[in-house]
Amino acid sequence: MKSAKWENIFKGWNRSESATVLTLKQVPIFKYFSQKEFGELEKMMHHRTYSPGEFVFKNRAPSEGMYIIMHGAIKITIGTRADNENILAELGEGDFFGELALFDDEPRSANAIATQDSELLGFFKPDIMTLQERNPMLGQKILFNLGGILGDRLRGTNNLLIKAQSEKPE
Amino acid sequence: MPNQKNYFQLIYRVVIGLIAVWFLSIIWPYISDVILMLVFAFLFTTVLLSSVDALERKIGSRGLSVLTVIIILLGGIGTFIGSFISQMSQQAMEFSSRIDKDTLTQEFKTLGEKFTSAMPGFMQNMQPSDGDMAGKLSELINTVVGSLASMAGAIGNFMFIAAMVFIFTIILLAEYHGFRKSLVNTIPNKYFEVGLKLIYNIEKSVSSYLRGQFLSAASVAAMSVAGLLLLNLFGANLTLTFFIGIIAGLANLIPLIGPFVGMIPAILIAFMNNIGNEAAMAHTLFGAIPSPFFILDIILMFLIVQQIEGNLITPALVGKSVGLHPMIVMIALLIGGTILGPLGMLFAVPATGVLKVILKEIAFVRQNAHLL
Structure with a gap:
C-alpha cells in the first residue's frame, strides 16, 4: 500500500517535463545541460505565436536573436513575391534559426515566414547579456555550443567549396 | 483621395492626443504620488538587482536573496542614521552647554564687523545704517526653528511614501524578471x-x-x-x-x-x-x-x-x-x-x-x- 506521507515527500520527483524543456532538449545549442540549467533557460524563453503567412522577420530587418520551433513550420526565403520567392529551407519542430543575430548587429539575411500556425521560442541578445550577468557559466556554455555549431557549418561550407572547386572543369 | 485620408488621420491622432493629455491632467493629482513611488522603487530595484541576482546564483533562492539584501541595506541605513543622530545630538548638547544666547549674538556681531571691515570701502558704505547684522541673523535663526515645526507633518508623509517605496522595491526585486517577461510578451x-x-x-x-x-x-x-x-x-x-x-x-x-x-x-x-x-x-x-x-x-x-x-x-x-x-x-x-x-x-x-x-x-x- 502506498504511504500518503512518502508520496507527498517525493511529489514532483518524476514530474513530467514542460513542452518548452522538451523542445529545448532537442536543440544542439543546449546539449549537456542539467535539469536545473534547463529550468533557468525556460524562464528566459519568450513564447511567440504566428499565423500562417505571418513574417517572423523580414530580409534586411534589424536582428536581435534566434527562434526555436516548438510547434508548426517556418520557411526561410529570399524574395517574397510568388514569382521571385526562393525557398532556402523549410523548418519544423525542434529546428532553430536566426542564431547568427546573437553574435553580430548585421541585419537579417533572409525572410522567415510561418507556413502553419506556429509557436516559437525566442532567445535574444538582451537575454544572453542578462544571462551573462546573472549566470555567466550558463551564458558561456550557450555561447561555446553556438560557436561549435557555427564551426561545424563553416567546415561544411568549406567542404562544399572544395568539392565545387574540384568539380570545376580546368 | 490618399492626401485627404492622411489629413483625416492626422486630425484623428491630434484629437486622440489632446484627449489623452486632458484625461492625464485630470487624473494626475490622484496618481502622481503612486507614480513617483513606482519610479523610486524602479530606481532602487535597478541599483539592487545585480546584488540580488548574484546572491540568488549562490544560494539558489530568490526570496532569501531579496530578504538578505534588504536586511543588509536597512541595517546599513539604520546604523548610519542612528549613529548620526546620536552624535549630532551629543554635538548639539555640547554646543548649547558651552554657548548662551548673548555669547552667540556677540559672536555674530564680531563676525559681521569682521566681514564689513574686510570689504572694500565702497561696499562698506552699502551696509545698512543701523548695521545690526547680529539681530538679523538671530531673526533668521528663529524663522528657521519655526519652520522646523511645520516640517513634522512633511516627515509623516515622507515616512508613508518611504514605506510604500520599500514595499514596491521588495516586490519588484522578487518578481523583476517575471514582470519584465510579462511586459515583453505584450509587444506585437x-x-x-x-x-x-x-x-x-x-x-x-x-x-x-x-x-x-x-x-x-x-x-x-x-x-x-x-x-x-x-x-x-x-x-x-x-x-x-x-x-x-x-x-x-x-x-x-x-x-x-x-x-x-x-x-x-x-x-x-x-x-x-x-x-x-x-x-x-x-x-x-x-x-x-x-x-x-x-x-x-x-x-x-x-x-x-x-x-x-x-x-x-x-x-x-x-x-x-x-x-x-x-x-x-x-x-x-x-x-x-x-x-x-x-x-x-x-x-x-x-x-x-x-x-x-x-x-x-x-x-x-x-x-x-x-x-x-
Whole structure:
C-alpha cells in the first residue's frame, strides 16, 4: 500500500517535463545541460505565436536573436513575391534559426515566414547579456555550443567549396 | 483621395492626443504620488538587482536573496542614521552647554564687523545704517526653528511614501524578471525584437547612469572626508567628518546644486565647534584672506573635490553613461526642478537619458518601418 506521507515527500520527483524543456532538449545549442540549467533557460524563453503567412522577420530587418520551433513550420526565403520567392529551407519542430543575430548587429539575411500556425521560442541578445550577468557559466556554455555549431557549418561550407572547386572543369 | 485620408488621420491622432493629455491632467493629482513611488522603487530595484541576482546564483533562492539584501541595506541605513543622530545630538548638547544666547549674538556681531571691515570701502558704505547684522541673523535663526515645526507633518508623509517605496522595491526585486517577461510578451510580433531592444537599452541606460552616480558619490564622500581631516591638521576642529563626507556624497547625486548643499553641514559644524575660539575667528586663508571659522577653507576644499570629481573621476568611471550634451542636462535640470523641485532635479538626467533612448528607437523604427 502506498504511504500518503512518502508520496507527498517525493511529489514532483518524476514530474513530467514542460513542452518548452522538451523542445529545448532537442536543440544542439543546449546539449549537456542539467535539469536545473534547463529550468533557468525556460524562464528566459519568450513564447511567440504566428499565423500562417505571418513574417517572423523580414530580409534586411534589424536582428536581435534566434527562434526555436516548438510547434508548426517556418520557411526561410529570399524574395517574397510568388514569382521571385526562393525557398532556402523549410523548418519544423525542434529546428532553430536566426542564431547568427546573437553574435553580430548585421541585419537579417533572409525572410522567415510561418507556413502553419506556429509557436516559437525566442532567445535574444538582451537575454544572453542578462544571462551573462546573472549566470555567466550558463551564458558561456550557450555561447561555446553556438560557436561549435557555427564551426561545424563553416567546415561544411568549406567542404562544399572544395568539392565545387574540384568539380570545376580546368 | 490618399492626401485627404492622411489629413483625416492626422486630425484623428491630434484629437486622440489632446484627449489623452486632458484625461492625464485630470487624473494626475490622484496618481502622481503612486507614480513617483513606482519610479523610486524602479530606481532602487535597478541599483539592487545585480546584488540580488548574484546572491540568488549562490544560494539558489530568490526570496532569501531579496530578504538578505534588504536586511543588509536597512541595517546599513539604520546604523548610519542612528549613529548620526546620536552624535549630532551629543554635538548639539555640547554646543548649547558651552554657548548662551548673548555669547552667540556677540559672536555674530564680531563676525559681521569682521566681514564689513574686510570689504572694500565702497561696499562698506552699502551696509545698512543701523548695521545690526547680529539681530538679523538671530531673526533668521528663529524663522528657521519655526519652520522646523511645520516640517513634522512633511516627515509623516515622507515616512508613508518611504514605506510604500520599500514595499514596491521588495516586490519588484522578487518578481523583476517575471514582470519584465510579462511586459515583453505584450509587444506585437511585428515590433517584438525592436521592443525588446528598447527595454534592454532603457535598463542599460538607467543602470549605467545610477552605477556611475553612486561611484562618483562614493568618491566625493571619500575625498571630502580626506579633505576635512586635512583641514583638521591645520586646526579647523571639525567633527563628524565621516558623516559630513557621506552627506556631501549623497548631495552630489543632485547635479549642479548638490555640491553646494554638501558644504552646508561642514560649515555649520565648523561654526558650532569654533565659536568663541579666537584663533579660529582670526584665521586667514593663505595668510591673506580672512576666513573666520575656516569657512573659506571648507568652501575651497569642496570646490577642489568637485573639480577632481567632475573632471577626472566621473569621466573615467562613468564616461558618457547617458551621453547627453551638458546644455541638454542643464535644461533638463531646470525643467525637472520646476516640475518636481529637488526630486525633479534628481530624476531629470536619467529621465532625459531614457527619453533619448526611446526617441532614438522611434526614429529607427520609422526609418526601417518597411522592414518590420
